[in-house]
Amino acid sequence: xxxxxGQPRWRDPGLLVMGSLSSGAxxxxxxxxxxxxxxxxxxxxxxxxxxxxxxxxxxxxEALAGDERRRPYRLTATGIRVLSEQTEGMLRFAAIxxxxxxxxxxxxxALELPS
Amino acid sequence: xxxxHTRLHRLLLAAYPPSFQARYGVELEALTADSSWSxxxxxxxxxxxxxxWVRPVSIGNGxxxxxxxxxxxxxxxxxxxxxxLVAMGGFSRGVDDSALPGLRSEPVASFFHTAExxxxxxxxVLSVGLFYYACLVLLPAIRxxxxxxxxxxxxxxxxxxxxxxxxxLLGFLVAHLTQPGSPALALLIPVGILLFAWVxxxxxxxxxxxxGATMALRRAHLRESLLVPGAIxxxxxxxxxxxxxxxxxxxxxxxxxxxxxxxxLIPAGAIVVLLASSAVAAVSSVxxxxxxxxxxxx
Numbered sequence: 001x002x003x004x005x006g007q008p009r010w011r012d013p014g015l016l017v018m019g020s021l022s023s024g025a026x027x028x029x030x031x032x033x034x035x036x037x038x039x040x041x042x043x044x045x046x047x048x049x050x051x052x053x054x055x056x057x058x059x060x061x062e063a064l065a066g067d068e069r070r071r072p073y074r075l076t077a078t079g080i081r082v083l084s085e086q087t088e089g090m091l092r093f094a095a096i097x098x099x100x101x102x103x104x105x106x107x108x109x110a111l112e113l114p115s
Numbered sequence: 116x117x118x119x120h121t122r123l124h125r126l127l128l129a130a131y132p133p134s135f136q137a138r139y140g141v142e143l144e145a146l147t148a149d150s151s152w153s154x155x156x157x158x159x160x161x162x163x164x165x166x167x168w169v170r171p172v173s174i175g176n177g178x179x180x181x182x183x184x185x186x187x188x189x190x191x192x193x194x195x196x197x198x199x200l201v202a203m204g205g206f207s208r209g210v211d212d213s214a215l216p217g218l219r220s221e222p223v224a225s226f227f228h229t230a231e232x233x234x235x236x237x238x239x240v241l242s243v244g245l246f247y248y249a250c251l252v253l254l255p256a257i258r259x260x261x262x263x264x265x266x267x268x269x270x271x272x273x274x275x276x277x278x279x280x281x282x283x284l285l286g287f288l289v290a291h292l293t294q295p296g297s298p299a300l301a302l303l304i305p306v307g308i309l310l311f312a313w314v315x316x317x318x319x320x321x322x323x324x325x326x327g328a329t330m331a332l333r334r335a336h337l338r339e340s341l342l343v344p345g346a347i348x349x350x351x352x353x354x355x356x357x358x359x360x361x362x363x364x365x366x367x368x369x370x371x372x373x374x375x376x377x378x379x380l381i382p383a384g385a386i387v388v389l390l391a392s393s394a395v396a397a398v399s400s401v402x403x404x405x406x407x408x409x410x411x412x413x
Contacts, residue, residue: 029146048146049142
């Protein structure tokens with residue numbers, strides 16, 4: 001629920017969950033632990049299950065058989081495709097923004113603006 | 116986690132729609148049990164429960180998905196109507212009982228009557244629907260002694276009976292209290308206790324009415340075709356609620372020209388609740404109507 005300063009706003013819970021599941025099937029608790037450890041973002045239980053429900057509704061993830069209290073989820077083929085498209089888009093955006101920023105930095109210095 | 120916090124978590128989990136609870140309730144409860152208690156977790160659960168009502172998710176495929184959609188529409192519209200009923204009561208009392216001068220104006224009065232009559236129509240539609248589903252769900256459940264189905268409906272009836280009984284008793288005591296020469300001080304404490312019990316029972320009755328019927332419907336697991344009339348009825352109900360909320364809003368805006376704003380605080384508060392509940396009902400019923408389209412398009 002908290003976002004460290006300076007981190008991009010790519011913290012849509014659905015995307016975070018899909019990102020976590022990209023490393024393998026996990027249950028709810030494992031997803032929150034993984035997201036917290038890798039990104040420092042704490043997903044609340046309500047936020048997590050809201051995201052899981054929406055992802056499952058859109059057939060981006062699926063529940064696997066297992067303990068009813070700790071049911072594991074994994075990405076579906078559609079989910080893998082959507083996540084790759086999303087990450088590709090993010091990479092393109094990051095590359096463009098980085099290139100633009102590198103051009104902007106000398107201009108900012110010339111104008112005596114904080115870089 | 117302390118027992119109180121566990122109870123609070125359970126209470127918050129109970130705020131989720133029945134369909135959400137049925138699918139994710141056990142997992143969500145296990146996860147909240149693993150999380151340490153904090154007000155942040157409580158707010159997170161509460162906000163997401165509200166979101167799950169406003170924007171419900173459908174799980175499953177084909178027929179099951181449509182069946183779920185109709186059930187969700189019927190449940191949401193019914194709960195929204197129950198909330199609107201309380202709000203409508205507040206609006207009517209706030210405007211009519213105070214005999215506000217603005218109500219003598221013809222256009223304002225006509226909007227007031229439109230709001231009241233359209234809400235009365237929704238009550239009629241709901242009564243027909245409740246009767247239909249009582250025959251469809253309750254009678255077979257009682258015959259087969261399916262306690263899980265009929266018990267959620269019995270509780271509101273019992274609590275309504277208790278509330279009515281308390282109302283009569285309270286009315287009798289208050290009438291006795293206002294009589295000249297009555298032992299006013301001696302009666303004051305029983306009346307206070309009774310008033311508290313009356314408010315508490317009223318709250319329980321309202322909650323039981325709003326949730327009992329939806330719980331019974333979900334547990335009855337009716338087939339899709341039997342839920343279609345409910346989805347259509349839900350749309351009619353939502354339409355009536357929207358008309359009522361809009362007319363009531365115009366009425367209050369009209370009254371502002373004749374009365375000081377301080378006189379209209381209760382009706383204005385009621386209008387906010389009425390608008391919110393009718394919006395929730397309208398969104399849910401539109402989703403239900405979309406579910407009525409042919410299978411390929413659904």
